Amino acid sequence: MLAWFKSTPLKQLEAQRDRIATQVYPEPLQSLVSTPLADTLTDARLLDVIVLDFETNGLNPQVHNVLSMGWVEITNGIINLGSARHYLIRSETAITGDSA
Structure with a gap:
C-alpha cells in the first residue's frame, strides 16, 4: 500500500536516518532512529x-x-x-x- 509513494523520497529519508543513526542519542531516541522504515509494499493498515x-x-x-x-x-x-x-x-x- 505504501508503494504509491515515490520511492525516491523514501530512499532520501532512509539515507538521512542512516546519517543520524551514526550519532549517539539517549533512549528512546536511539531506538527510534535505528528502527528501519517500512517497505513500500507494506500494507499501511498493518503498521x-x-x-x-x-x-x-x-x-x-x-x-x-x-x-x-x-x-x-x-x-x-x-x-x-x-x-x-x-x-x-x-x-x-x-x-x-x-x-x-
Whole structure:
C-alpha cells in the first residue's frame, strides 16, 4: 500500500536516518532512529503507528506557538483509546480568531 509513494523520497529519508543513526542519542531516541522504515509494499493498515496532533495559534514557527498536543496509538489497525493523551501547553500569546 505504501508503494504509491515515490520511492525516491523514501530512499532520501532512509539515507538521512542512516546519517543520524551514526550519532549517539539517549533512549528512546536511539531506538527510534535505528528502527528501519517500512517497505513500500507494506500494507499501511498493518503498521503500528502513533498519531500526533498539535494545535497552534498560527503556522509561522517564528511567531506562533504550540498550544496543545495529543496522541493516540493504532495497533493492528485498531485505535487504542486507552493510550490517548492530551496536554495543554501554557502560552503567553493570545489566541486569535484566525487560529480557531
